[in-house]
Every structure is written in structure tokens, then in C-alpha cells.
Amino acid sequence: MNNKQKTEVLDMAAGNGLINRRHMLSLGMTSFATVVASESLVAQSPSIPVWSKSPGPGASEYGAPSRFTGDIKRLAYPANPIAPGTGASRTPLHLLQGTITPNSLHFERHHSGVPDIDPAEHRLIIHGMVRQPLVFSYEDLLAYPQTSRTYFLECSGNSGESTGANAGDRSAAALHGLVSCAQWTGVMLSTLLDEAGIASGATWVAATGADAASLGRSIPLNKALNDVFIALYQNGEPIRPEQGYPMRMFVPGWEGNVSVKWLTQIKLTDGPTNFKDATSRYTELLADGKALQFTFPMGVKSLITSPSGQMSLQRQGLHEVTGLAWSGHGAIRRVEVSADGGATWADAHLDENPTDLALVRFRIPWQWDGGPAVLQSRATDTAGIVQPTREAVLALYSPANRYHFNGIQSWAVSTQGEVLNVYA
Amino acid sequence: MNNKQKTEVLDMAAGNGLINRRHMLSLGMTSFATVVASESLVAQSPSIPVWSKSPGPGASEYGAPSRFTGDIKRLAYPANPIAPGTGASRTPLHLLQGTITPNSLHFERHHSGVPDIDPAEHRLIIHGMVRQPLVFSYEDLLAYPQTSRTYFLECSGNSGESTGANAGDRSAAALHGLVSCAQWTGVMLSTLLDEAGIASGATWVAATGADAASLGRSIPLNKALNDVFIALYQNGEPIRPEQGYPMRMFVPGWEGNVSVKWLTQIKLTDGPTNFKDATSRYTELLADGKALQFTFPMGVKSLITSPSGQMSLQRQGLHEVTGLAWSGHGAIRRVEVSADGGATWADAHLDENPTDLALVRFRIPWQWDGGPAVLQSRATDTAGIVQPTREAVLALYSPANRYHFNGIQSWAVSTQGEVLNVYA
Numbered sequence: 001m002n003n004k005q006k007t008e009v010l011d012m013a014a015g016n017g018l019i020n021r022r023h024m025l026s027l028g029m030t031s032f033a034t035v036v037a038s039e040s041l042v043a044q045s046p047s048i049p050v051w052s053k054s055p056g057p058g059a060s061e062y063g064a065p066s067r068f069t070g071d072i073k074r075l076a077y078p079a080n081p082i083a084p085g086t087g088a089s090r091t092p093l094h095l096l097q098g099t100i101t102p103n104s105l106h107f108e109r110h111h112s113g114v115p116d117i118d119p120a121e122h123r124l125i126i127h128g129m130v131r132q133p134l135v136f137s138y139e140d141l142l143a144y145p146q147t148s149r150t151y152f153l154e155c156s157g158n159s160g161e162s163t164g165a166n167a168g169d170r171s172a173a174a175l176h177g178l179v180s181c182a183q184w185t186g187v188m189l190s191t192l193l194d195e196a197g198i199a200s201g202a203t204w205v206a207a208t209g210a211d212a213a214s215l216g217r218s219i220p221l222n223k224a225l226n227d228v229f230i231a232l233y234q235n236g237e238p239i240r241p242e243q244g245y246p247m248r249m250f251v252p253g254w255e256g257n258v259s260v261k262w263l264t265q266i267k268l269t270d271g272p273t274n275f276k277d278a279t280s281r282y283t284e285l286l287a288d289g290k291a292l293q294f295t296f297p298m299g300v301k302s303l304i305t306s307p308s309g310q311m312s313l314q315r316q317g318l319h320e321v322t323g324l325a326w327s328g329h330g331a332i333r334r335v336e337v338s339a340d341g342g343a344t345w346a347d348a349h350l351d352e353n354p355t356d357l358a359l360v361r362f363r364i365p366w367q368w369d370g371g372p373a374v375l376q377s378r379a380t381d382t383a384g385i386v387q388p389t390r391e392a393v394l395a396l397y398s399p400a401n402r403y404h405f406n407g408i409q410s411w412a413v414s415t416q417g418e419v420l421n422v423y424a
Numbered sequence: 425m426n427n428k429q430k431t432e433v434l435d436m437a438a439g440n441g442l443i444n445r446r447h448m449l450s451l452g453m454t455s456f457a458t459v460v461a462s463e464s465l466v467a468q469s470p471s472i473p474v475w476s477k478s479p480g481p482g483a484s485e486y487g488a489p490s491r492f493t494g495d496i497k498r499l500a501y502p503a504n505p506i507a508p509g510t511g512a513s514r515t516p517l518h519l520l521q522g523t524i525t526p527n528s529l530h531f532e533r534h535h536s537g538v539p540d541i542d543p544a545e546h547r548l549i550i551h552g553m554v555r556q557p558l559v560f561s562y563e564d565l566l567a568y569p570q571t572s573r574t575y576f577l578e579c580s581g582n583s584g585e586s587t588g589a590n591a592g593d594r595s596a597a598a599l600h601g602l603v604s605c606a607q608w609t610g611v612m613l614s615t616l617l618d619e620a621g622i623a624s625g626a627t628w629v630a631a632t633g634a635d636a637a638s639l640g641r642s643i644p645l646n647k648a649l650n651d652v653f654i655a656l657y658q659n660g661e662p663i664r665p666e667q668g669y670p671m672r673m674f675v676p677g678w679e680g681n682v683s684v685k686w687l688t689q690i691k692l693t694d695g696p697t698n699f700k701d702a703t704s705r706y707t708e709l710l711a712d713g714k715a716l717q718f719t720f721p722m723g724v725k726s727l728i729t730s731p732s733g734q735m736s737l738q739r740q741g742l743h744e745v746t747g748l749a750w751s752g753h754g755a756i757r758r759v760e761v762s763a764d765g766g767a768t769w770a771d772a773h774l775d776e777n778p779t780d781l782a783l784v785r786f787r788i789p790w791q792w793d794g795g796p797a798v799l800q801s802r803a804t805d806t807a808g809i810v811q812p813t814r815e816a817v818l819a820l821y822s823p824a825n826r827y828h829f830n831g832i833q834s835w836a837v838s839t840q841g842e843v844l845n846v847y848a
Binding site for chain 1: 458480483486488503521522574608638660
């Protein structure tokens with residue numbers, strides 16, 4: 001039975017080829033292998049490859065990827081000559097699988113480059129509206145009880161290009177690669193603030209990094225006491241220099257910039273602090289010229305990573321449509337996928353149990369008949385919030401706003417199989 | 425209030441200093457910081473460090489750890505000159521946190537080194553008792569629906585040294601570092617076997633790798649159809665060469681050796697295949713000279729990673745006792761900790777929700793009064809199986825057996841704070 005015939009008996013989940021996953025798996029109808037007669041197995045088998053003929057190198061102290069995966073790297077844009085070290089690199093979302101981002105591929109955003117901090121010389125100071133100011137060394141912090149949690153981190157400026165007037169020919173990583181996910185471990189900030197003693201009237205927490213930008217951001221005290229922690233480990237090992245080594249204030253679910261890296265000062269105050277990056281960036285300009293400030297949680301969002309922009313479908317027939325979803329308001333409850341530009345939707349399968357403020361991987365089989373298609377995904381979180389359309393997001397702000405874009409992404413598939421970023 | 429005074433009001437959870445975690449956190453009694461007067465903050469603060477004075481380097485394509493964490497590496501033993509590439513490296517469990525093992529630090533065990541496989545030239549062949557033999561390229565496999573799951577992997581020989589007559593002065597990694605945990609993504613083997621068509625009478629699956637050892641192992645067909653998959657990704661990126669790039673047969677919860685790396689052949693048979701490594705190794709010798717074979721699931725097990733062997737406690741007072749637990753029979757339900765060599769036990773706190781066949785991180789606060797202590801942990805899984813004592817495990821086998829050791833680990837703390845591997 002070829003793929004065309006199979007389509008006739010498929011349990012379709014939505015228009016233009018989206019298929020019920022359980023049904024497809026039970027049919028066992030995916031077939032991309034080469035079928036060979038038993039007697040010709042030897043002929044079909046590869047000749048003994050060179051790597052099977054002699055022993056390879058032994059165990060190593062710190063491993064590295066295969067040399068054949070050298071194209072899987074962050075998209076790091078050229079350095080800005082007038083602001084050394086300033087810039088970003090994006091996670092190659094369309095080349096990865098699962099939800100954990102390997103530490104070497106976690107996105108970066110720096111405002112004055114990556115400081116080379118000696119942890120023995122680094123200090124964290126807690127001061128301001130506290131009973132007793134405290135100074136912590138790195139070794140001091142390691143002695144406290146720790147907690148591990150898996151959380152996404154997303155830059156407020158992620159997907160900003162999607163607010164532009166024209167849809168550029170871009171990959172998923174280029175458009176949306178300022179989001180990553182890791183298992184973080186550290187000391188709850190509430191533990192340290194309890195020890196310092198919170199003075200009456202303190203309502204905000206201002207954090208400053210030890211980079212040359214002295215990057216600072218402030219957050220409300222109630223968030224700081226809820227789930228904020230001083231991250232010391234990332235996917236098991238000490239956090240990487242570009243993520244704030246030796247310590248970072250991690251603020252789950254909120255725009256990445258407030259998770260201050262290379263954390264060196266925490267000051268309790270009776271109101272927000274207008275650091276440079278609380279005003280020069282990370283505000284949402286409105287149509288009337290005013291701007292929203294301190295809009296911290298990242299909105300519910302999803303993204304098809306495959307097929308995605310600049311990919312090319314090599315054949316008609318079955319493809320797995322897969323991607324990532326997340327929300328700064330809780331866990332992901334549902335992801336729907338459309339293959340006809342939003343006319344009809346089907347529920348995608350979610351890998352592993354979704355947890356609060358973490359990436360979720362979704363999957364759904366799709367039978368591409370060779371005709372044009374527009375693939376979209378739409379997430380719903382446990383707060384009941386549904387990911388908005390691009391138009392709905394744009395309507396909230398001035399056309400100049402580039403932050404907190406969480407609109408639905410559309411990928412057009414041409415009859416030649418080319419996948420293109422479009423506004424649909 | 426100093427630590428001695430605090431002890432008097434502590435909610436003790438078990439003997440010799442184990443403390444109820446919630447109680448301790450609510451007391452806010454952990455205090456390792458330096459308290460300073462507000463007016464002396466400037467004096468106490470470090471002088472502006474060099475890394476805050478000028479911009480650092482910008483974003484990079486593939487990140488690396490800080491140069492100050494260079495001692496966090498796998499324990500790779502010297503190569504065996506008569507068997508090139510053969511050997512192992514161990515995860516530095518006592519230097520890591522959380523449960524995800526970074527890919528560069530996942531343990532290794534090789535029987536003829538690491539082949540340098542070009543995925544474009546690699547093939548997977550499914551043959552034997554099937555309706556139609558199939559040949560898959562790497563690209564073929566990438567086209568199938570995939571699944572992501574977080575699973576531990578443990579070598580059957582892990583902790584083998586703990587069966588020896590004398591307790592060596594060893595670290596947690598040296599004794600138990602042949603266990604790691606990652607989020608793996610790949611294609612369910614059942615999908616591929618359905619396509620090949622399982623012939624009547626087939627009951628076992630034999631897998632062979634493309635390394636120079638042609639390492640082979642066989643597993644029962646019912647396991648293969650249950651949760652076995654062809655792993656293509658590890659913590660998001662393609663699996664590392666030392667883990668089987670480009671593909672590995674991952675067998676959740678079972679001894680690591682059956683998760684055949686560099687997978688190139690799967691053959692359906694009507695019984696087990698006695699590959700070299702099904703007999704020369706990975707069997708458990710009994711007292712009567714017979715041996716147990718095909719004892720696949722790894723037993724319920726736990727391990728305190730801090731404080732652990734060769735560490736040194738720098739001060740009396742509060743310490744977090746933390747470690748890892750896992751079971752090849754399901755999820756971890758409970759971990760108990762003892763500070764008095766097993767006389768009394770307290771329940772430890774489990775980070776994140778335990779899932780099937782994955783590492784769990786446990787934690788409990790401990791007030792060390794400077795006296796001698798013996799720290800132990802004991803896991804219970806969802807099958808109701810309780811981790812046995814060392815003596816109970818030894819009683820099952822010949823003294824020469826080195827495999828499947830899952831006995832309770834004891835760390836003695838001397839009055840000087842030195843932590844030593846002991847049999848207690």
C-alpha cells in the first residue's frame with residue numbers, strides 16, 4: 001500500500017493532512033526504510049566501514065559533539081564594533097529535539113560581553129531595607145540548601161522581527177532562538193532575604209551584575225520571595241560564563257533580562273529602580289506614545305520547529321510536525337496545530353508531563369499531499385490563556401514595539417516543499 | 425543565636441543531627457554569610473574587580489565551562505595498552521547538582537573505543553524473523569515520529585568495587601560514577617518492528633554495534649516492544665560519539681551494556697543470543713559456581729553525593745546532605761537518610777516529581793555537632809522494593825561477583841570532618 005492509498009483510510013484530525021497520532025502509530029504506516037529481500041541483505045548492507053575495522057580512541061575527560069554535527073551551533077551575529085561584547089546568540093531550535101537545551105547551545109544576550117569571573121574573588125552583597133546587610137562568597141552560597149527546577153528562559157526581545165512589516169526569509173532559530181530550557185539548581189532567594197531580615201516597607205528588589213555594563217533590574221519583592229533563586233548549576237554543572245557564572249538571579253517565567261547574570265548586589269527598596277535597562281529597553285511602546293514598563297511574565301507561546309523556515313521537504317507523504325510551547329503564567333495544557341492557515345485545528349501530542357514554566361515538546365503527524373500548506377501552532381496554558389494571532393498582538397502596541405511578541409507563527413509550504421516564514 | 429543554641433529548638437527528624445527540612449527553612453536559621461554594618465558595606469565590599477572594568481568577549485557559537493571549573497571532569501582511567509580504546513570514564517557525581525548529566529560528563533564504557541561514524545555512510549538493518557528485512561539510513565530514521573523521555577543509564581558494573589573485602593578511600597564518582605541521566609529522544613523500536621513485520625515465533629531481539637568490538641546484546645521482544653527506542657538525541661542535541669552517535673538502542677532501566685551504541689543491526693530470533701558480552705561479562709556469579717544471566721533491570725539504589733568520600737567538612741553546624749536515587753523497576757517513592765549508621769532514619773525531600781526510570785535528587789539538612797557520624801541513604805521504589813544493605817547484596821552472590829551491586833553506601837565522618845568510604 002503506498003502513501004496515496006493509505007491516506008484514504010487515515011483518521012484525519014484536521015484539514016490538509018493532519019492525522020490522529022495514535023491512529024497512525026497503530027497502523028504502523030510510516031515507511032521510510034528500504035525493503036530488501038532476505039537473500040540480498042548482504043548485497044544491500046554497506047561494506048564494512050573503516051570505523052568498524054580498528055579500535056577508536058578511548059574515554060575522555062570532557063566530551064564534545066561529533067565532527068559531523070558541526071553545523072549545530074548558536075547563531076551569533078557579528079560583534080558590534082562600537083559596543084564590544086554587546087549582542088546575542090540564538091539557540092538553533094530547528095536542529096534540536098526534546099526540551100532540554102544543552103548548556104553549550106543556550107541562547108545568550110550580553111550588554112557588555114562575558115566577564116571572566118574568579119569565584120574566589122566574587123561577592124554577593126544583600127543590603128538596602130534589611131535588618132542586617134550580608135556579604136556572601138561563592139563558597140558561602142554553596143553551603144545553603146539548594147533546589148532544582150526545570151525552567152525556560154526567554155529574552156523579552158525574542159521574535160521581535162515578527163513585528164516587522166515584511167516577513168523575512170528566516171529560520172526558526174533566527175526568528176525565535178532567544179528561548180532555551182535547562183534544569184537549574186540554586187539557593188532560594190527567600191532563604192537569603194529571611195536571613196538578612198526584610199525591613200518594614202520594602203516592596204522591591206534591585207539586582208546588579210558584575211559585568212562591565214553593571215546591568216541592573218528590579219522586581220517586586222513578592223515574586224522574589226515566591227520562586228526566585230540564585231542559580232549556581234545549569235543542567236548539573238556550574239552555570240556557564242555566558243549564563244552568569246558563578247551566580248545568577250533566576251526569575252522563573254519572566255523576561256530573561258531580569259534574571260541578572262554575574263549577580264553581585266541585591267538591594268531591597270520601597271519601589272522599583274529605574275535602571276538603564278528598565279527604560280532604554282524592555283518596555284512596550286503603545287500607539288499613543290506611552291510605554292508599558294515592568295511587564296515581566298512572558299506570554300503563552302508556541303512554535304513549530306520542524307518543518308520550519310528555510311527547510312525543504314524532500315518528499316510527499318508523512319512528516320512529523322513538531323515544536324515547542326511555553327508560558328510565563330504556568331504550564332502548557334494544550335497545543336493545537338493547523339495545516340491550512342488556521343481554518344481547522346487538531347490537538348498535538350505532548351511529550352512528557354508539562355510542568356510550570358518549562359518548555360514542552362509537541363508532535364503531530366502530517367500527510368503532505370504536495371499541495372500548498374500553511375502550518376501554525378497555538379498553545380493554551382493552565383491559566384486558560386490562548387496564544388494570540390500575530391494581528392492581535394500587533395493591535396496592542398505601537399508599530400515600533402519589538403518586545404513580548406508571542407503571536408502565532410506561520411510557515412508556508414510551497415508545492416516544491418520549500419518552507420517559508422509568512423504572515424498568514 | 426549560634427548553631428549550638430539553635431540545635432536545642434530544632435525539630436529533629438532522626439538521630440545524630442538530621443533535621444526536618446520544612447522546619448529548618450521556616451526558621452531561616454541557615455547562616456553562612458558575613459554580617460556587616462550598613463556603614464561598613466563599602467569597606468567590606470570587594471574593590472571593583474578587573475572583570476567589571478572593561479567589556480568581555482561577546483557571544484559564541486558553542487559554549488564551554490568557565491576556566492575556574494576545570495577540575496569538574498570525568499574520571500577517565502589510563503588506557504589499556506593491550507586493548508586500545510577499552511575502558512570507562514565516570515561522571516563526577518560529587519561535583520554536580522540536580523539530576524541531568526551534561527552530555528560532556530555522561531559516563532562512558534567502551535569495549536573497543538569510540539568509532540568516528542559518518543552518519544551518511546551508516547546503516548541500520550532489521551532482519552531475522554521478520555516479514556520484510558529493512559535497511560535504514562540516518563536520514564530515514566529522522567523522518568519517523570520521535571519521543572522524548574528522561575532516563576538514567578547505569579553500567580551493570582557500577583559500584584563493583586563496593587563488593588571488595590576492604591573499603592578503599594574513594595570518592596563517590598570513583599565508586600559509583602557509572603550512572604548518568606539525560607533527556608533522550610528517538611524513534612520507538614516498536615514502530616520499526618511493526619513495519620518490518622514480526623514473524624510468528626520471534627521472542628528475542630539481538631542488537632549489534634558498528635564499533636570495532638561489534639558489541640552485541642540481546643533482549644526479550646516484549647521489552648523491545650514496550651519502551652525501547654533508537655536514541656538520536658541526548659539533552660536536545662545529537663547523541664555524542666561516546667554515547668553511540670549516530671544511533672543507539674536505548675533500553676530504559678536495564679543494565680547499560682544492552683543499550684547498544686553505534687547500532688547497526690537488529691535481528692529477531694526465537695531465543696537469546698549468546699554474544700561474547702552476554703557471557704564473558706555481565707553475569708552474576710553465585711556461590712555454587714553457577715552464574716545468573718540476562719539479569720537486566722538495575723536494582724533500586726541511592727547514594728549520598730555530598731558529603732561523600734574524600735570531601736572534608738570545614739565547620740560544625742548545618743550541612744545539606746544530598747544525593748541521587750533511581751530504580752530499574754519504576755519511579756523512586758521515598759529516600760531515607762541516616763546519620764548514625766542506620767540506627768535511625770529520616771525521610772529526605774525529593775526535588776521535582778520523580779518519574780519512571782530517572783534519577784531523583786534528594787536533600788535533607790544535617791546539624792553536624794563535630795562528633796563521629798556514618799551517613800547512609802536508602803531508597804524505596806514504586807514497586808515497593810527497598811534498597812538492601814551491602815551485606816544483603818553480598819549474600820546473594822559469590823564473593824567474586826562484581827555486577828548489579830546496589831547496597832547501601834556508608835560514608836563515615838571523622839571528628840576532623842574527613843569523609844571516608846566505609847563498610848558499616
